[in-house]
Amino acid sequence: MPKVLIADKMSPRAEEIFKERGLEVDVNVGLERDELIKIIGDYDGLAVRSATKVTPPVLEAATNLKVIGRAGIGVDNIDLPTATNNGVVVMNTPFGNSITTAEHAIAMMFALARQIPEADASTQASKWEKSKFMGVELTGKLLGVIGCGNIGTIVASRGIGLKMKVIAFDPFLTAEKAIDIGVEKVELDELLARADFITMHTPLTDKTRNIINADALAKCKKGVRIINCARGGLIVESDLKAALESGQVAGAALDVFEEEPAKENPLFGMDNVVCTPHLGAATEEAQVNVAIQVAEQLSDYLMSGAVTNAINMPSISAEEAPKLKPFVTLAEQLGLLAGQVTASSIKEVTIEYAGEVSELNCAPLSSAMISGLLRPLMSEVNMVSAPAIAKERGMDVAETKRGSTGAFDSYIRLVVKTENSERSFAGTVFSDGKPRLIQLTGINMEAELAPRMLFITNNDQPGIIGSIGSLLGAHGINIASFNLGREKPGGNAIALIAVDNEIGTDILDEVMALEQVTLAKALVF
Structure with missing residues (x-):
């Protein structure tokens, strides 16, 4: 039974869902780092909010951890590169608090425009000032939205409802989508120059960190x-303070800060600054929604392999998972086979999906295949980290899809190019759900892959089968299956032999010494 730790305070409904779905769950909030490190190895899943810091030491101790679920949007409290390298899927809940956060941004904009907090404090102090x-009206003003994802889009629609004109900067916003939501897409410099109000709705990344600095202001x-209800670190707070003091910026409303909890901050105490303690998602509805989502997503992954809202892995729906499972196995085996028979560095990889499999969600299949391909060279690679590692190493990966061709209704082909060679490997899934190899180094053959195999390329000449069988028999190596293929009579041929025993380098040397043999490799699956 998978075991989950809820490490941050969230709605009790999360614990209930885990138990309803058949998972064992512990609730242990407020753990110090060393306390978390001591127990994290016992868990398959971890549910957090923003308080728990999932650092590299925590992840290194999490030897059984498979998935982390963040009840919220931002995942900057989770070391994503380390999680990815360790094969831990990281999920968030991008929709559970979208409306709540957007509404808070609009509320902050009203509070800033009409100086509501300061006016409230003055009035309750018996001053009638x-x-x-x-204040200023919002109607007719130009609202600049930096980041037009889920929350930014909702804020834009609310701004339009207030009769504001809305412009947006987002590198991923298409012209068609901008028209659909009623905003004008602009570059950042133009937004800065034109906007009366600027609201931030972008994640904190290397590219967005300090995006609002002295130069931008x-x-x-x-x-x-300026309103920021997204992430601390998007604004250089000292630069903002200077701009407020000079009058370049008339006011700022901040729900997030560079350091949280923000007990001290250079912006605190300024008359033209409104501050709240990271309340963007702080409504009863949002707290319940994100708790439900994170519990359902972690449960789906641990119980069925479904991946939803993952940051570092392609999504797989609960309906897709059973259909994809045999093809994921096939893809990984093809990659592992290719990785073990490829001697030089890989330059290009082409993955072809044909027939029924081409209509499935192929992204996780490609991840599994690249993982298998890299594993002989990098033992720590996994399905989660493989695409990033391939990119880092300059490996070009391309995918193609086509309809059913040839003798099989569905197949996957992997073509690997190195500086010196190009080899193709293909396989399919039979009706029994078991993967089968149907092509090896461009030569047609049918074989079921076994845990230990001997791969041989040779010249097609009489006696080779007997020579190999006799040699293996002399060393006490039992043959489970013997699969053959050839280009043409007397041409290049291959053998893929399933064996029950480990084949050492001394035996490989003897196989290589056979006159007809050009290559011999021991394979492990």
């Missing part, structure tokens, strides 16, 4: 107002 609090329209 009506003339002091001269200098490009803004004088008197701009």
